[in-house]
Amino acid sequence: MAMKDPYEVLGVSRTASDAEIKKAYRRLARKSHPDVNLGDAGAHKRFQEIAAAYEILKDPRKKERYDRFGETGEAPEPSAGPPRGGPWAQQGPFGRDFRKTSPGGGTPGGGGFRWSGDVSDLFSDLFSGGGAGIGLGEDEDAAAAITIPFRDAVLGGTVSFSARIPRRCSRCRGTGHLAKAACPACHGSGSLVETESLTVRIPAGVDTGARIRVPGKGRTENGDLYLAITVEKHPYFNREGDDIVAEVPVTVPEAYLGAEIEVPTVKGPVRARIPAGTASGQRFRLKGRGIENLRTGTTGDHYYRVRVVVPTVQTEEGRHLVEALGKLYARDLRADLPRGL
Numbered sequence: 001m002a003m004k005d006p007y008e009v010l011g012v013s014r015t016a017s018d019a020e021i022k023k024a025y026r027r028l029a030r031k032s033h034p035d036v037n038l039g040d041a042g043a044h045k046r047f048q049e050i051a052a053a054y055e056i057l058k059d060p061r062k063k064e065r066y067d068r069f070g071e072t073g074e075a076p077e078p079s080a081g082p083p084r085g086g087p088w089a090q091q092g093p094f095g096r097d098f099r100k101t102s103p104g105g106g107t108p109g110g111g112g113f114r115w116s117g118d119v120s121d122l123f124s125d126l127f128s129g130g131g132a133g134i135g136l137g138e139d140e141d142a143a144a145a146i147t148i149p150f151r152d153a154v155l156g157g158t159v160s161f162s163a164r165i166p167r168r169c170s171r172c173r174g175t176g177h178l179a180k181a182a183c184p185a186c187h188g189s190g191s192l193v194e195t196e197s198l199t200v201r202i203p204a205g206v207d208t209g210a211r212i213r214v215p216g217k218g219r220t221e222n223g224d225l226y227l228a229i230t231v232e233k234h235p236y237f238n239r240e241g242d243d244i245v246a247e248v249p250v251t252v253p254e255a256y257l258g259a260e261i262e263v264p265t266v267k268g269p270v271r272a273r274i275p276a277g278t279a280s281g282q283r284f285r286l287k288g289r290g291i292e293n294l295r296t297g298t299t300g301d302h303y304y305r306v307r308v309v310v311p312t313v314q315t316e317e318g319r320h321l322v323e324a325l326g327k328l329y330a331r332d333l334r335a336d337l338p339r340g341l
Contacts (some may be wrong), residue, residue, distance in 0.1 A: 006053030006066065014067065018058070025054040030141065031224065034295065036213040140223030142166060148202055150234040154266050154291055156204030163198055166191045168219045191219065200227065205294050207231055207239065237266055242291045242300030247307050250274065255308045256325075265289045265302045272304075280308035 010024045028050045037043035056062045144163045168174040172183035174190040182188035210229045217225035238245045258276035283305045290300025
């Protein structure tokens with residue numbers, strides 16, 4: 001398969017400067033990053049192509065070789081692993097594990113170049129700075145942070161919010177000046193902060209740290225708004241990756257005799273059976289009742305821990321029943337405990 005023209009992939013001319021190439025790469029890489037295109041199977045391939053194109057055009061030696069011969073002069077390595085380990089083997093720029101989806105030494109389009117080099121260098125200028133964790137530089141994109149309900153993060157939904165977005169001043173076109181004087185609209189800053197009401201679709205399965213791209217809502221009409229997501233805590237369900245962990249209280253008779261109980265899950269209640277002799281703190285699993293991972297297509301599990309609750313009402317009949325229950329213990333439960341240091 002013919003190799004894709006890196007200039008065409010990045011949408012720049014052959015006379016583009018290093019700054020123009022870098023800006024085009026950052027803009028396209030953010031738009032195509034898998035973490036801001038959850039559920040889009042083609043995003044990862046586009047991201048690979050963009051990164052591979054930039055790998056050529058950012059390197060003067062490779063760029064010159066491509067300009068002269070149409071290739072980099074380096075044979076592809078079909079079985080190459082992740083480039084030099086390091087940051088790639090741990091986290092991508094969004095804080096996620098990329099080992100399952102890293103491009104390794106692959107060649108987009110099957111051509112004569114490969115994505116090599118240190119990924120920390122490749123991504124060092126993509127996302128930097130503070131605020132919402134996405135430094136977008138002086139380009140057309142903007143960033144904001146939102147907090148969403150646990151339910152919307154797990155099941156998906158829509159959220160409405162107001163965002164304060166620094167927009168490029170239309171009067172001076174972001175220069176901050178008109179003729180030789182400061183722009184009267186933006187007072188020389190080159191931008192104006194606008195408050196805009198937005199409604200955004202939240203894909204099911206997102207977690208704190210995820211990013212969502214809102215097309216056309218950046219500093220200019222051609223820019224995008226990148227939202228950094230924080231998920232509210234739930235009073236009952238706890239999330240551990242794609243799994244859900246919770247606690248279920250049971251009575252002494254249910255734990256002793258075994259019983260069928262109703263277990264709440266994020267997808268609705270499930271009838272489950274606990275065996276006779278279940279101890280307080282014992283953990284059980286409901287397979288596939290957790291959160292669906294849009295990247296892998298797999299679904300986590302629901303784990304529930306049993307908490308045996310002793311009745312607080314004291315009666316004479318209850319005392320006789322408990323005394324009879326106490327005789328069923330075959331040995332002293334505290335016999336093996338130390339008496340001190």
